[in-house]
Amino acid sequence: MSEKQIEIHAPHFPESIQSGEIVRWNRKPGETFQRDEVLAEIETDKVILEVPAIDDGKLLEIYKPEGSEVVSDEKIALMVAQKYSGQSENQPQTSPENHPDKRQQAAKENTSSAVTPRHSSPSARKLATEKDIDIQQISPTGRRETVTRTDVEKQLQRDSESSATRSASQGITPGKTRKIPMSRLRSTIAKRLLDAQNHTAMLTTFNEVNLHAVQQLRKTYQSRFQERYGIKLGLMSFFVRACCLALEKVPQINTTSDEDHIYQHDFHDIGIAVSTERGLVVPILRSASSLSLAGIESNIADFAKRARENKLELEELQGGTFTITNGGVFGSMLSTPILNPPQSAILGMHSIQERPIVDNGQVIIRPMMYLALTYDHRVIDGREAVTFLKTIKEILENPGILWLEL
Structure with a gap:
């Protein structure tokens, strides 16, 4: 049967993405592959797109x-589908063990490629697991051919020396500077940050919030919340809900803009900055205003x-109509967030x-x-x-407002 060649295409990009990099x-x-197996990954300025196999087959050529x-x-x-690779679908594949004149050769290959499990000490196995080393590949020096912790440590040293040798052969000298090309995502982030600074009139205002009441609520209901919803009650859900109520009170914040127009939104699509x-x-x-605290926490975790x-x-x-970024997870005490255009505002949380503080004179x-x-x-x-x-x-100092919606 003749081969059926199939061209593999990049995914369809939305209008906001012009190109990507493999x-x-x-x-x-x-090499062969199975249907839905990821053949390639394409990085765009926003996400990494996967190119899945549309059928079982073999890769013929990479353009x-x-x-x-x-x-x-x-x-x-270019690929060829498996069922068109020259063998009928209904015809059983001949394997070395079923082919009489190849049984002996296959047996020899299987014998030579078999791996005899090695004995190893518990500490050796633990260290090998931590360092992601195949303990079967380490030569044993212990009694009865047991791999010891020292054997693993020596293998780590050899691997380190080998890596240093490869680095030196590639021109990487310890103590020198290496030039690393920017990824598409990093380049896009840089461009957007500069655009925000050059094309908006950014100003930052500050305040501080006493989170005692919120922390007490979390402490009191944490176990019941986790038991019912299967997720921790964090701070972000309180902040998202508080922002939604504040955006309703001050709708001018819930806007986006271009050179000629301001767009005021009656819905709250809240961007949550995630570091990767x-x-x-x-x-x-x-x-976001229609989500419960559990719904917000679940979505953010996902x-x-x-x-x-x-x-x-x-x-x-x-x-997105508004963004929240939390530098507090990294220990930031205070910062001035940069806008996420075309949005008009961004809230920065901190540690x-x-x-x-003084409360009622105390x-x-x-x-x-x-x-x-x-x-x-x-x-x-x-x-x-x-x-x-x-x-x-x-709202956060009086979280009952979240439920009373005052």
Whole structure:
């Protein structure tokens, strides 16, 4: 039967993405794969897109190697479907063990390739697991051919020396500077940050919030909340709900803009900044005002998990009317967030620190957080920005407002 060759195409990009870069091929020409297996990964300025196999088959040729730029729906490789690879679907495959004149050869190969499990000490196994080393590949020196912890340590040293030798052969000298190309995501982040600084009138206003009441609520109901919803009751859900109520009170904050128009939105699509190894991404909580605290926490946890795995969909990163970023998870005490255009404002959360405050004439210690609201002064006046931040402070210091919706 003749081979049926099939062209492999890049995914269809949305209008906001002009091109992408192939960062990895998971199969080489001549290698086989199964349906839905990820053959290649394409990095765009927002997410990494996967190119799945449309059928079982074999990769014949790669048109676009790693590092190549590709556009939407472009041909990137050629494959042949398995059922057209020259063997009938109904005809059983002949294998070495079923083929009489190859049984002896197959047996010899299987014998030579068999791996005899090695004995190893518990400490050796633990260290090998921690360092991700195949203990079967380590030569034993212990009694009765047992792999010891010392054997594993010597293998680690050999691997380190081998890595240093490879680095030296590639021109990487310890103590010298290496030039690392920017990823598409990092380049896009840099461009957007500069655009925000050059094309908006950014101003930041500050306040501080006493989180004692919120912390007491979390402490009191944490176990019941987790038992019912299967997720921890964090701070972000309180802040998201507080922002939604504050946006209703000060709708001028819930806006986007271009050169000629301001767009005021009656819905609250809240962007949650998530840090990943590739850079910062901002997935969107759609209609956040309609979500419960559990719904908010669940969505944010899902976003964070899939962001680290590069599994976010493009649609989840588009749009948004307001953004929250939390530098406090890294220990930041105070910062001035940069706008996420075309949005007009962004709220910065920071670390919680116990500080003395005066309450009814008494000095008490309370968990305090500094808040920062950066806004586009072309669109939002100072009165509106300050009112918005004071509203968030009032809600979080009196969280009953979240349920009474006052």
